[in-house]
Amino acid sequence: MSVEMPEVLTRLTEQFGEAVQVVPTVDQPTVTVPVEQLGAVADYVKNTLGYVMFNDVLAADWFPSRPRFELVYQVYHPELNQRMRFKCYVSEDQHVPSMVGLWAGANWPEREAFDLFGIVFDGHPNLTRIYLPDDWEGHPLRKDYPTGGNRID
């Protein structure tokens, strides 16, 4: 969108080449990465680029398009006061590497994504439902999950 690309984006594209795709946004630098590269990109973003502060992990459901889920990771650079996000698209049966090893705070948001979307994170220490009861069926934030209420026929 802007003419000048932020430094973080040039460094990411130099490091990972074609795998990293820049997304035009209005607020902060954003890239899309394939799920195979996710761990490497996250490690580079944190340990080399200095985005040490974890901010958020969230998911979105793009049903019925494929791949179905979008995972968004938001991180923050406390010294430069810069935010960035990287995202990846995963299909329903694909597993995602957990970020708990890098940012311990990813624990609950990843459990939330598992609970409400049904995304499975590999290497997560305790991947159980966080909001809903353990015996709940379905994942409410999926677009094909009904909003509920009583049917009036």
Place this chain on the structure above:
Amino acid sequence: MASQNFEDIVETPTTDETMVINLGPQHPSTHGVLRVRLVLDGERVVQAEPVIGYLHTGFEKTAETLTYQQCNTITDRLDYLAPMTNNLAYVLAVEKMLDIEVPKRAQYIRVLFSELTRLASHLVWLGTHVMDLGAMSLFFYCMREREIILDLIEAASGVRMNPSYFRVGGLAYDLPDGFHQKVQDFTKDFPRWLKMYRNLVDGNPLINERLQGISMMDRETCYQYGVTGPNLRATGLALDLRKVDPYCHYDEFDFDVPTRTECDAYARFWVRFEEMYESLKIVEQVMEKISPRGEYATQDRKVALPPREEIYGNMEALIHQFKLVTAGFPVPAGEVYQAVEGPRGEMGFYLISDGGPKPYRWRARTPSYYNLQTLPIICQGGLVADVITAIGSIDIMLGDVDK
């Protein structure tokens, strides 16, 4: 038991048995419906695991069925002690997507109410936190002062608790008559009350002994867990979004960011306490900039409702009113993240729009959720009584945690 000294009772070295205790979810000191599963070795905490979800209401799912303007009412109910800052984060996010200009006066009034809610929220925190430690009377004083702030909010918005006063494009209504005088009465009285609170807690052995060196949270932990707000500033880092990433013309106001370096519950206590003085400073400054009458919402009729007088005489205005109320306004496709400094930390909204009048994905980044994750770390190895201190000192709000 009477012959044993305190150390013997606290440390039970005889067995390696541990006991599992449930603290909450219905417990007055958990500030709502938090359940903490404690594994205890005698009086020592081996593990403290927060179990949440008792207040989960599915706000994010509900929001996907509402128009952008209607979603505003949901944000009130996230952190119900600081509804205005939630409103602010949300309306700023939508305004960023729409790319509309909001009148300066409306932005100043937003600043005013953000700071008033911050004061109200910190007053509840101060009262309940000190009450958890065993001092009862301060709670009543704090609630009394909070009621004055809620009266101000009620005067402007019509309700005490869930105002939805900020709307996309500006404010819901203009300020009422005599509002300036009410705020001035408040700002004149409040320093006196703050001084009294200070006299009650400063140097108080109860505060010092129950808070100093308890529930340590260092800066690395804050980075790891995304802890923001006063909890982060108690580690010595002056990270305040009002300063580093100003929104709503916060850069025009003169205020400091209080920090402490001890990283313990005591530091967090005084960071919040000092913040009340800074909020009061901003309230005083902003009142000089607001005129009693003036623009309070954008003139963009595609977003803001037309004034009442126009609707009765103008066909166009009637159509706009009807369309905005029934169908809402479309928001350009894309995604945006907007964060503001709430009383508990970074309150942010991540919105995805598909170009329609309803959000495709509505994500609230609520600070308490991330702050509460550190509870197992700051409680480990401490005493059971300090778990209560820890919960109070990270200042959680369960509506914020459970969404």
